[in-house]
Amino acid sequence: MRFCPVCANTLLLRQEEVLLFYCQTCPYIHRVSGTLIDRRTLERKEVDDVLGGAKAWENVDSIAEACPKCENPRAYYRQVQTRSADEPMTVFYKCTNYDCQHQWRER
Structure with missing residues (x-):
């Protein structure tokens, strides 16, 4: 998922002669010139014990x-x-x- 650098909305893909990212809100267009791979490993958040854990008992x-x-x-x-x-x-x-x-x- 890519975001517009001008207005921060989600960019969409459009196929013309070439592949383009475009913004529906502003006139921003970015030409895709290579393979699109962007992998990120997300850090897991620590789960809160909403029922209070062992001390609740x-x-x-x-x-x-x-x-x-x-x-x-x-x-x-x-x-x-x-x-x-x-x-x-x-x-x-x-x-x-x-x-x-x-x-x-x-x-």
Whole structure:
């Protein structure tokens, strides 16, 4: 993808006698004279843990909810507003069994 040096809009390709980049907004035209290859490796951004990570589970209550993985009868739970304010909160669970620690959300 190329951008116009005059107005910064996206340049389009047009085939006439030769291949041309042209701008739809201004009269800029650039003649393509060779092979067009431009590779760039993008750096990946670090993913933020939007649910708070491990610290979010430090001071939570437990409830009688069976773990779907190990069938442990209790689970920690948290409620998080993941949608708009007029939607109900989403409940996240984490198994109290130290060996399991399975996490799931209410369906």
